[in-house]
Amino acid sequence: MGSVCMGSSRDKWISAYVENDKMSIKAKIKATYPDAFPDDSTIESLDRRPDLEVPQSDKRLNFIRTKTFRVETFPEIMVARKFLVHHQDSNFDVDYDTEDGFEVFKFQLFSLTAVPPDEQKIYGVDDDRIVSDDSDLVAISDKLRLVSIEDENPKLDSATLKSDEELARILQEEEDALMFQQFAVSENNGQFEKRVRPYIDQVLLYEDPHRQEEARKTVPVEKLEEKALVALAKEGNLNPSKNELDHAFLLQLLFWFKQTFKWVNSPSCEGCGNETAIQGMGVANSSEMAYGASRVELYRCNTCSRTTRFPRYNDPIKLLETKKGRCGEWANCFSLYCRSFGYDTRLILDFTDHVWTECYSMLLGRWMHLDPCEGIYDTPLLYEKGWNKKLDYTIAIAKDGVHDVTKRYTRKWHEVLSRRTLTTESSASNVLANLTRELRRNLSSVISALEERDRNEVQELEKSQRSQENDSLSLPGRLSGDKEWRALRSEIGSDSLSSSSCPVRICTDEHVSRIYNAFSPLISHLAEFSSKHKALEALHFIRTFLVDIKKSPFKTRRVVIDSHLTRDLLPSFNPMLDALSLKSKVETNGKVEICLADGNPVKASLALPVVFHALDDVINHIKLWDNSSKSHLSWPLLKLNRICCGSVLANGEELPFGIATSAFDGTRLSKWEEPSGAKGCWLIYKAMGDQVYELCSYELMSANDAPERDPKDWVVEGSDDGGSSWRVLDEQTCQTFENRFQRKAYKVKLHGFLANVFRLRFLAVADGKATSRFQIGSIDLYASSNVDQKLL
Numbered sequence: 001m002g003s004v005c006m007g008s009s010r011d012k013w014i015s016a017y018v019e020n021d022k023m024s025i026k027a028k029i030k031a032t033y034p035d036a037f038p039d040d041s042t043i044e045s046l047d048r049r050p051d052l053e054v055p056q057s058d059k060r061l062n063f064i065r066t067k068t069f070r071v072e073t074f075p076e077i078m079v080a081r082k083f084l085v086h087h088q089d090s091n092f093d094v095d096y097d098t099e100d101g102f103e104v105f106k107f108q109l110f111s112l113t114a115v116p117p118d119e120q121k122i123y124g125v126d127d128d129r130i131v132s133d134d135s136d137l138v139a140i141s142d143k144l145r146l147v148s149i150e151d152e153n154p155k156l157d158s159a160t161l162k163s164d165e166e167l168a169r170i171l172q173e174e175e176d177a178l179m180f181q182q183f184a185v186s187e188n189n190g191q192f193e194k195r196v197r198p199y200i201d202q203v204l205l206y207e208d209p210h211r212q213e214e215a216r217k218t219v220p221v222e223k224l225e226e227k228a229l230v231a232l233a234k235e236g237n238l239n240p241s242k243n244e245l246d247h248a249f250l251l252q253l254l255f256w257f258k259q260t261f262k263w264v265n266s267p268s269c270e271g272c273g274n275e276t277a278i279q280g281m282g283v284a285n286s287s288e289m290a291y292g293a294s295r296v297e298l299y300r301c302n303t304c305s306r307t308t309r310f311p312r313y314n315d316p317i318k319l320l321e322t323k324k325g326r327c328g329e330w331a332n333c334f335s336l337y338c339r340s341f342g343y344d345t346r347l348i349l350d351f352t353d354h355v356w357t358e359c360y361s362m363l364l365g366r367w368m369h370l371d372p373c374e375g376i377y378d379t380p381l382l383y384e385k386g387w388n389k390k391l392d393y394t395i396a397i398a399k400d401g402v403h404d405v406t407k408r409y410t411r412k413w414h415e416v417l418s419r420r421t422l423t424t425e426s427s428a429s430n431v432l433a434n435l436t437r438e439l440r441r442n443l444s445s446v447i448s449a450l451e452e453r454d455r456n457e458v459q460e461l462e463k464s465q466r467s468q469e470n471d472s473l474s475l476p477g478r479l480s481g482d483k484e485w486r487a488l489r490s491e492i493g494s495d496s497l498s499s500s501s502c503p504v505r506i507c508t509d510e511h512v513s514r515i516y517n518a519f520s521p522l523i524s525h526l527a528e529f530s531s532k533h534k535a536l537e538a539l540h541f542i543r544t545f546l547v548d549i550k551k552s553p554f555k556t557r558r559v560v561i562d563s564h565l566t567r568d569l570l571p572s573f574n575p576m577l578d579a580l581s582l583k584s585k586v587e588t589n590g591k592v593e594i595c596l597a598d599g600n601p602v603k604a605s606l607a608l609p610v611v612f613h614a615l616d617d618v619i620n621h622i623k624l625w626d627n628s629s630k631s632h633l634s635w636p637l638l639k640l641n642r643i644c645c646g647s648v649l650a651n652g653e654e655l656p657f658g659i660a661t662s663a664f665d666g667t668r669l670s671k672w673e674e675p676s677g678a679k680g681c682w683l684i685y686k687a688m689g690d691q692v693y694e695l696c697s698y699e700l701m702s703a704n705d706a707p708e709r710d711p712k713d714w715v716v717e718g719s720d721d722g723g724s725s726w727r728v729l730d731e732q733t734c735q736t737f738e739n740r741f742q743r744k745a746y747k748v749k750l751h752g753f754l755a756n757v758f759r760l761r762f763l764a765v766a767d768g769k770a771t772s773r774f775q776i777g778s779i780d781l782y783a784s785s786n787v788d789q790k791l792l
């Protein structure tokens with residue numbers, strides 16, 4: 001067993017645990033893990049599997065929770081106290097009561113110190129005791145010390161590690177499993193090597209320049225690059241480094257592949273296109289064998305009885321053409337794509353019947369898990385925690401080495417060890433070391449760098465075993481494949497990757513407010529037209545040339561327009577072009593050129609989806625005019641003084657596309673989704689810096705689907721003290737959204753209250769019996785006109 005660096009206290013725990021361990025090794029393991037010793041029928045069924053796929057038939061707090069959302073079986077006792085909190089060189093007076101809870105207390109500290117709640121560590125000054133919940137605050141003295149995790153001495157990070165007693169127990173169980181292997185597992189490593197070696201030839205295909213070139217031809221590279229840049233820009237990064245861009249592009253490649261490749265439960269009939277049923281296995285013909293299809297599944301049509309062949313191709317160049325398969329084909333083809341764009345790539349072989357990909361991220365400085373079937377990345381505990389897999393061997397195969405990476409995918413290594421019965425640990429290590437030496441035989445120029453990376457990975461995997469799981473992260477069950485097949489494999493779980501404890505996120509949405517403001521001069525000009533029809537004609541004309549702009553290459557956007565309408569509209573439309581990071585130029589022949597305003601094209605890419613959706617809303621408003629008149633020029637048609645650039649915190653969110661800031665990005669392409677929010681959820685918006693606003697109105701937009709998840713009842717609140725106390729600004733009940741992407745506008749009932757933090761508490765959804773989820777397409781907050789809009 002590998003050595004673990006421990007202090008004297010951990011040595012004492014281990015000694016005590018071992019002294020008290022009087023059970024036999026086999027009896028102890030079997031008592032704890034009944035499946036550690038499979039019977040003959042289980043072994044036989046595992047050995048008869050033809051291949052990887054058979055034919056189918058950081059512990060964070062919930063920062064702010066109000067009494068509204070608590071479900072309690074005992075009366076709540078309110079305790080009010082005043083704390084003196086020391087942070088760096090400053091002291092802060094903070095009021096606290098248990099009715100709001102510890103999460104509110106942490107958000108108050110965030111407002112005062114700019115240390116996000118998930119990066120805070122709070123200690124009692126008198127006894128240096130860590131404060132982690134309401135009970136600690138009640139029991140501790142009035143003087144506290146706040147430390148940012150980033151600035152804290154590493155020795156204080158022990159809270160994230162397992163307890164001494166737990167570690168001692170786990171280490172002893174590992175020792176037991178290893179000792180059992182010595183007399184219960186064969187030293188013969190032939191079966192283990194036989195499982196791994198064929199995949200070396202597979203990954204070496206990814207190095208073929210012809211295959212790489214064919215793969216790149218099928219990828220919309222510029223589109224994915226633009227999406228990667230926009231994703232970074234939404235995080236406030238308009239000038240990413242090469243490593244940041246490469247990382248973002250890899251994720252977009254994963255999302256694109258997930259949408260492009262097709263999962264095959266059973267192929268459609270080649271004759272009539274109807275459903276088929278498995279009939280048996282066939283013999284591959286010469287054309288199928290040419291692309292590595294050693295197995296062919298035969299399916300009979302349920303309608304016309306025609307037989308359809310489903311060859312299991314192993315050559316990824318053929319998969320570029322077919323674009324279909326199961327996890328073997330998905331991982332095989334996606335791994336070729338990754339290598340084709342220069343990423344160090346490994347095919348991951350899970351002996352319990354799955355395959356996926358790992359790529360080395362220069363940004364993260366480590367290998368990153370990518371599952372193309374699920375469209376999920378950097379979530380290695382997906383299989384053990386989400387799918388409930390009983391892992392044994394997880395092997396990474398690359399062009400320059402073969403490694404056992406099982407520890408990346410488990411936090412139950414002592415249990416996994418009891419299932420690793422193909423060969424001893426030392427024999428398995430020797431097999432992988434020999435295979436790695438074979439692959440590196442001619443790589444002398446980079447051998448030292450590869451070995452350094454290997455050593456770093458070993459340290460990373462060992463460290464991961466001593467870390468606590470992030471209990472706030474809910475991992476989904478398997479989503480790819482037929483539901484009956486997934487149930488048979490016991491891989492069904494929740495249907496989403498979500499977090500019940502979210503970080504504070506910054507809204508990069510200044511462009512949204514600028515676009516909304518820029519509509520004012522344009523709409524004022526349209527109101528002077530002789531008829532509503534002419535105003536709508538002008539707006540449709542604007543939309544047409546904006547579509548042409550969007551379709552042009554994003555790095556060199558440019559259109560030339562020859563229309564008298566353009567010249568008439570240009571003075572009132574120039575503010576909109578400026579908000580879109582575009583500019584106009586009237587040429588000598590009278591034509592108007594529209595092009596990028598500066599050298600950073602991503603600003604226009606970020607803004608264009610917003611203007612299209614806002615323009616559609618304006619068109620719908622004008623259609624309701626009885627005639628064109630300036631009497632219509634008011635909110636919500638004119639969306640002036642939209643509050644922007646604040647920070648957002650929610651009690652839960654869907655990852656990676658349903659995060660809280662999606663409600664503020666101004667597009668219909670995204671939404672904030674809370675998987676457990678049907679019975680109540682909240683979102684807090686903190687204004688940027690020290691700015692305060694008088695909230696006069698707000699708009700909510702329904703999302704793209706599932707009307708049962710729409711908000712029905714909610715309360716809007718404001719705080720002028722960073723979240724210590726709240727004033728109700730507006731309440732709504734029994735609201736309905738009749739259509740998707742429908743905007744509903746509300747005026748705030750409480751006037752004259754200046755706030756720097758706003759909270760929206762959503763109390764119920766349209767149909768709480770039909771869903772556990774809450775979703776909202778967008779949230780827009782508007783300040784009264786006397787607010788300083790210096791950012792806009």
